[in-house]
Amino acid sequence: xxxxxxxxxxxxxxxxxxxxxxxxxxxxxxxxxxxxxxxxxxxxxxxxxxxxxxxxxxxxxxxxxxxxxxxxxxxxxxxxxxxxxxxx
Numbered sequence: 001x002x003x004x005x006x007x008x009x010x011x012x013x014x015x016x017x018x019x020x021x022x023x024x025x026x027x028x029x030x031x032x033x034x035x036x037x038x039x040x041x042x043x044x045x046x047x048x049x050x051x052x053x054x055x056x057x058x059x060x061x062x063x064x065x066x067x068x069x070x071x072x073x074x075x076x077x078x079x080x081x082x083x084x085x086x087x088x
Contacts, residue, residue, distance in 0.1 A: 002070060007036040009063045 011033035020026040034042075037058060041051055 001066060001073070004061065005063070005066045005070060008058055008061055009035060009066075011035050011038075 012035075013030040013033045015028050016031050017029040018026060019029070037054065040046060040054060
């Protein structure tokens with residue numbers, strides 16, 4: 001469920017170029033923020049049937065429902081967990 005939420009609704013920026021000026025200084029250029037789903041759908045080499053199936057699956061998704069379900073699962077995961085800090 002987390003993978004579906006990340007791949008369909010959380011955009012990320014990809015590094016397209018890294019420029020190194022010297023040993024201490026460099027910079028990076030990034031493309032526009034897109035979800036992995038958007039990158040898949042825009043890729044020219046992807047099969048049209050695969051794109052059609054992905055589009056049909058994407059249309060069944062509701063980001064609010066998925067996010068709420070993830071919060072519930074996270075709460076269940078940490079029920080009874082004890083968080084301690086060990087200072088030396």
